[in-house]
Amino acid sequence: xxxxxxxxxxxxxxxxxxxxxxxxxxxxxxxxxxxxxxxxxxxxxxxxxxxxxxxxxxxxxxxxxxxxxxxxxxxxxxxxxxxxxxxxxxxxxxxxxxxxxxxxxxxxxxxxxxxxxxxxxxxxxxxxxxxxxxxxxxxxxxxxxxxxxxxxxxxxxxxxxxxxxxxxxxxxxxxxxxxxxxxxxxxxxxxxxxxxxxxxxxxxxxxxxxxxxxxxxxxxxxxxxxxxxxxxxxxxxxxxxxxxxxxxxxxxxxxxxxxxxxxxxxxxxxxxxxxxxxxxxxxxxxxxxxxxxxxxxxxxxxxxxxxxxxxxxxxxxxxxxxxxxxxxxxxxxxxxxxxxxxxxxxxxxxxxxxxxxxxxxxxxxxxxxxxxxxxxxxxxxxxxxxxxxxxxxxxxxxxxxxxxxxxxxxxxxxxxxxxxxxxxxxxxxxxxxxxxxxxxxxxxxxxxxxxxxxxxxxxxxxxxxxxxxxxxxxxxxxxxxxxxxxxxxxxxxxxxxxxxxxxxxxxxxxxxxxxxxxxxxxxxxxxxxxxxxxxxxxxxxxxxxxxxxxxxxxxxxxxxxxxxxxxxxxxxxxxxxxxxxxxxxxxxxxxxxxxxxxxxxxxxxxxxxxx
Numbered sequence: 001x002x003x004x005x006x007x008x009x010x011x012x013x014x015x016x017x018x019x020x021x022x023x024x025x026x027x028x029x030x031x032x033x034x035x036x037x038x039x040x041x042x043x044x045x046x047x048x049x050x051x052x053x054x055x056x057x058x059x060x061x062x063x064x065x066x067x068x069x070x071x072x073x074x075x076x077x078x079x080x081x082x083x084x085x086x087x088x089x090x091x092x093x094x095x096x097x098x099x100x101x102x103x104x105x106x107x108x109x110x111x112x113x114x115x116x117x118x119x120x121x122x123x124x125x126x127x128x129x130x131x132x133x134x135x136x137x138x139x140x141x142x143x144x145x146x147x148x149x150x151x152x153x154x155x156x157x158x159x160x161x162x163x164x165x166x167x168x169x170x171x172x173x174x175x176x177x178x179x180x181x182x183x184x185x186x187x188x189x190x191x192x193x194x195x196x197x198x199x200x201x202x203x204x205x206x207x208x209x210x211x212x213x214x215x216x217x218x219x220x221x222x223x224x225x226x227x228x229x230x231x232x233x234x235x236x237x238x239x240x241x242x243x244x245x246x247x248x249x250x251x252x253x254x255x256x257x258x259x260x261x262x263x264x265x266x267x268x269x270x271x272x273x274x275x276x277x278x279x280x281x282x283x284x285x286x287x288x289x290x291x292x293x294x295x296x297x298x299x300x301x302x303x304x305x306x307x308x309x310x311x312x313x314x315x316x317x318x319x320x321x322x323x324x325x326x327x328x329x330x331x332x333x334x335x336x337x338x339x340x341x342x343x344x345x346x347x348x349x350x351x352x353x354x355x356x357x358x359x360x361x362x363x364x365x366x367x368x369x370x371x372x373x374x375x376x377x378x379x380x381x382x383x384x385x386x387x388x389x390x391x392x393x394x395x396x397x398x399x400x401x402x403x404x405x406x407x408x409x410x411x412x413x414x415x416x417x418x419x420x421x422x423x424x425x426x427x428x429x430x431x432x433x434x435x436x437x438x439x440x441x442x443x444x445x446x447x448x449x450x451x452x453x454x455x456x457x458x459x460x461x462x463x464x465x466x467x468x469x470x471x472x473x474x475x476x477x478x479x480x481x482x483x484x485x486x487x488x489x490x491x492x493x494x495x496x497x498x499x500x501x502x503x504x505x506x507x508x509x510x511x512x513x514x515x516x517x518x519x520x521x522x523x524x525x526x527x528x529x530x531x532x533x534x535x536x537x538x539x540x541x542x543x544x545x546x547x548x549x550x551x552x553x554x555x556x557x558x559x560x561x562x563x564x565x566x567x568x569x570x571x572x573x574x575x576x577x578x579x580x581x582x583x584x585x586x587x588x589x590x591x592x593x594x595x596x597x598x599x600x601x602x603x604x605x606x607x608x609x610x611x
């Protein structure tokens with residue numbers, strides 16, 4: 001049967017059905033505005049520490065939800081549009097080339113951007129748009145753009161079939177296109193990520209002048225800049241498909257399963273290698289690997305159980321069964337919550353989380369602009385050779401927290417965390433990641449502990465929190481103090497309005513504070529001639545003080561107001577003031593950096609159909 005024939009038959013079934021179920025069609029609209037700006041006191045330093053670009057955006061989101069329309073049809077439309085100013089168009093933000101333009105360099109304070117240098121347009125961000133048709137009492141067909149919650153929330157453009165097997169099991173089958181998960185613009189959802197030498201313009205430059213050993217890099221006679229911004233070579237097909245399942249057993253154990261295969265668009269992420277035939281030259285990298293990203297197979301499992309009344313268990317695991325580095329766990333979360341004492345006065349929670357950042361590698365691939373051996377030029381003023389290597393990271397975190405009810409609404413809470421991080425697959429680039437100077441300078445362990453009191457409204461409905469935390473970061477130590485107080489106007493069980501004031505202080509000392517500012521480094525410009533693309537072993541480039549030298553205090557004061565005059569209307573206004581004070585240090589600019597942020601959100605919903 002042709003696909004369009006199946007679709008028409010499904011619509012005919014809908015229109016011929018009897019509207020026996022309860023019909024609902026709800027429209028929800030939300031408007032969000034955000035603005036942030038920094039300034040320095042007493043004046044701009046050289047170099048300036050405060051961000052010279054203002055951050056601002058306006059966001060409108062419309063969600064249309066229909067349930068059991070005509071007894072057989074569910075519909076959902078979720079679309080968002082965001083506007084932020086920039087030097088080019090009303091919503092493009094900074095792009096890779098534009099950030100080097102003379103206009104931005106000359107007048108950076110005239111720019112208003114959002115989402116960083118590669119923000120891109122967000123005129124139409126289509127999050128979901130699908131129809132779910134009840135073909136039989138236990139058989140449903142969904143068509144359109146939707147999220148596969150059971151399969152690690154993958155977004156697809158396609159079809160899904162779901163079959164209920166009694167009250168305990170539900171099986172599903174899905175297939176369709178896989179839009180770029182980092183795209184926020186409908187017209188770029190299937191553009192390949194921009195990287196690995198797919199830039200337009202002149203990328204094969206003639207850089208055959210040798211490096212001058214004593215006087216720096218010799219200027220080539222003629223260099224042509226890449227003529228156009230980094231753009232993909234065109235849409236590339238990305239597909240996904242798989243099986244899903246939901247289960248429930250005896251009302252105390254339930255969960256989901258998902259097995260999916262994905263073939264993403266764009267070039268793969270690969271290590272950077274030096275071309276051994278190019279020595280004593282400016283550009284000495286081997287050609288980029290432009291092969292398509294390898295297909296992947298994922299197995300997802302989420303489960304929750306409550307074997308006894310006072311114990312809840314939760315697990316969420318994702319396996320990468322066919323990754324470039326072999327089968328491995330990409331995410332694992334296991335937690336348990338135990339309630340003790342009469343009235344559940346004591347809550348204990350233990351959590352373990354592991355994350356191997358495949359998604360981070362896929363995201364950073366967007367930034368690997370022009371990895372060809374000759375690099376690119378910035379306005380003809382210099383040469384950039386992109387020799388960055390992408391490696392996955394492994395992060396482990398163990399957390400233990402407790403909440404004890406002391407008197408009425410007064411609670412004592414405490415939490416401790418231990419974190420470990422490491423780079424994976426460092427053997428892809430042994431010149432760097434297996435180098436002794438690099439490994440000796442790693443900081444893999446971090447931890448923090450927080451202790452505080454929380455009152456839920458013992459005195460005239462005033463709610464307050466006071467906490468202290470100590471953080472032993474990977475390369476810094478911090479003391480964190482937080483105080484919060486809020487008051488709500490209530491009607492029966494609903495809050496009509498809330499006013500909340502918050503203050504936080506963070507005193508931080510980096511490991512390299514009062515250090516030598518990497519003074520022992522020999523300038524790279526006089527160390528050429530050996531043909532290495534990464535690290536010269538004669539340079540101590542991993543001194544601890546090179547990773548951070550700040551010692552100071554950051555203060556933040558916030559005021560938040562919420563209003564909900566009706567259950568279908570919500571207003572939020574939030575203002576934050578920050579002051580970053582850095583202790584004076586030699587050879588380090590230490591002005592006070594002030595920040596102002598304002599967030600406004602309006603949200604309302606209305607029932608178009610309810611019967």
